[in-house]
Amino acid sequence: MEVQPKTFADRDALIAHVRALSPSLSPEETFVSDTKGGRDAGQALLQNIDPIAYGRSRDYLGGAVSYLSPYIRHGLITLNEARNLALERGPEDGDAKPIEKFIQELAWRDFWQRVYQQNPDWIWHDIEDYKTGFTAEDYADTLPDDIRQAQTDCAAINYFITSLQTTGYLHNHARMYLAAYIVHWRRVKWQAGARFFLAHLLDGDPASNNLSFQWVASTFSNKPYFFNLENLQKYAHPQAPCDAASNQPLSGSYEALAEKLFPYGEPA
Amino acid sequence: MSALIWLHEDALRAAHPVFAEPHERAVFIWDDAYMAAMDYGLKRRVFLYESLLELPVEIYAGDTIETLEALARAAQASCLISPHTPNPRLNHIMEALSETLRVQRIADDAFVDLPPQEGLRRFFKYWNKAKKLAFTRDGGA
Ligand SMILES: Cc1cc2nc3c(=O)[nH]c(=O)nc-3n(C[C@H](O)[C@H](O)[C@H](O)COP(=O)(O)OP(=O)(O)OC[C@H]3O[C@@H](n4cnc5c(N)ncnc54)[C@H](O)[C@@H]3O)c2cc1C
Numbered sequence: 101m102e103v104q105p106k107t108f109a110d111r112d113a114l115i116a117h118v119r120a121l122s123p124s125l126s127p128e129e130t131f132v133s134d135t136k137g138g139r140d141a142g143q144a145l146l147q148n149i150d151p152i153a154y155g156r157s158r159d160y161l162g163g164a165v166s167y168l169s170p171y172i173r174h175g176l177i178t179l180n181e182a183r184n185l186a187l188e189r190g191p192e193d194g195d196a197k198p199i200e201k202f203i204q205e206l207a208w209r210d211f212w213q214r215v216y217q218q219n220p221d222w223i224w225h226d227i228e229d230y231k232t233g234f235t236a237e238d239y240a241d242t243l244p245d246d247i248r249q250a251q252t253d254c255a256a257i258n259y260f261i262t263s264l265q266t267t268g269y270l271h272n273h274a275r276m277y278l279a280a281y282i283v284h285w286r287r288v289k290w291q292a293g294a295r296f297f298l299a300h301l302l303d304g305d306p307a308s309n310n311l312s313f314q315w316v317a318s319t320f321s322n323k324p325y326f327f328n329l330e331n332l333q334k335y336a337h338p339q340a341p342c343d344a345a346s347n348q349p350l351s352g353s354y355e356a357l358a359e360k361l362f363p364y365g366e367p368a
Numbered sequence: 369m370s371a372l373i374w375l376h377e378d379a380l381r382a383a384h385p386v387f388a389e390p391h392e393r394a395v396f397i398w399d400d401a402y403m404a405a406m407d408y409g410l411k412r413r414v415f416l417y418e419s420l421l422e423l424p425v426e427i428y429a430g431d432t433i434e435t436l437e438a439l440a441r442a443a444q445a446s447c448l449i450s451p452h453t454p455n456p457r458l459n460h461i462m463e464a465l466s467e468t469l470r471v472q473r474i475a476d477d478a479f480v481d482l483p484p485q486e487g488l489r490r491f492f493k494y495w496n497k498a499k500k501l502a503f504t505r506d507g508g509a
Binding site for chain 2: 101102103104106107114115117118119121122123124125129130131132133135136137138139140170174175176177178179180181183184187196203204206207208209210211213214215216217218220268295298299300301302304306307
């Protein structure tokens with residue numbers, strides 16, 4: 101048995117080696133993220149966190165999010181370290197309120213991991229029925245090609261797909277939009293969407309990803325998550341193309357969209 | 369009695385408590401079939417390999433169970449030490465290896481020092497218990 105090398109002339113040489121060790125990869129897969137593995141890169145991001153600004157802006161695509169997820173996912177940085185540093189960076193008077201959001205989001209990961217530990221079989225199975233007026237059989241098993249190719253009828257959605265495929269990262273809100281589009285606008289099983297995300301996200305995690313997909317789908321929540329163009333424009337502009345003309349299927353009031361997406365449905 | 373550390377993808381950190389355990393060797397197995405089963409594409413695999421470069425492990429390529437069994441035999445190891453994980457694929461591998469080796473699982477630093485809660489389903493059931501510890505250094509540990 102041969103020990104594999106740990107030094108390479110440059111990143112291209114490392115990539116070539118990874119390919120050689122990965123016969124299962126499709127030769128069409130060519131994108132490599134600019135995000136580098138390793139503790140130093142994770143530490144640099146950790147040192148940059150601003151939990152107070154995060155609390156004010158995290159829902160916006162341009163918000164002060166940490167980009168720590170791949171490092172946390174693979175254990176290079178722990179939730180404990182991130183929390184401890186956030187506590188140090190909180191207000192000097194010790195008021196925890198301004199850093200609550202950041203710490204609560206770290207807690208979401210801990211929560212999903214605990215659910216995963218207790219119920220490993222929930223990761224690929226509907227935990228509950230869909231609460232959309234449809235049953236699981238009404239949803240397609242596979243991801244349509246236009247989604248895979250970022251050629252859908254919504255420019256913002258295409259932008260999210262391309263970002264996912266090229267960078268291996270999406271902002272939390274973009275994940276919610278794209279997941280909701282796949283499951284509710286296109287009526288595709290959440291499993292197909294989840295698999296697509298796992299293949300591209302550097303932080304792709306069976307628990308955080310699949311249980312969030314089930315939360316969007318409503319198989320692990322009380323109602324489906326969906327959004328409208330107005331919401332997208334508020335949070336995703338100017339990063340994503342959010343004009344009405346190129347995002348027609350997303351426009352309308354929540355009531356009108358609910359009627360369109362869930363004609364037999366229950367959502368309030 | 370000699371021990372082998374099997375580091376897996378959930379714990380790529382030299383400061384993981386697993387390395388505090390007495391051991392002769394530490395290894396990571398690059399298992400193409402495992403990564404395919406996990407749906408990992410090129411981006412993720414490059415991230416993982418880059419993360420391994422700086423760790424005190426030797427990298428071997430092959431089927432995880434077969435490779436670990438061969439390495440344990442060669443090192444005359446009777447114990448396999450590995451980071452704790454919720455991942456059933458990795459746990460299945462540990463269970464298979466426990467037929468020939470003593471397998472020890474080492475937990476990482478916890479976010480909150482809170483025992484598992486029965487029937488966990490909705491976030492706020494967890495958060496009501498975890499919140500105070502979540503705002504405490506080292507999660508109250
Ligand atoms: C459909 C969908 C799929 C998702 N898939 C994944 C996934 O595969 N892997 C993953 O780590 N997260 C996933 N998330 C959660 C969240 O979107 C990402 O953790 C976050 O966007 C990562 O960016 P960041 O590191 O800048 O996060 P920040 O907002 O800066 O948060 C800091 C850290 O807290 C954790 N975190 C933050 N928000 C969440 C959350 N809602 N759930 C769980 N952990 C959270 C992450 O570890 C993150 O790195 C998913 C969310 C949705 C809606």
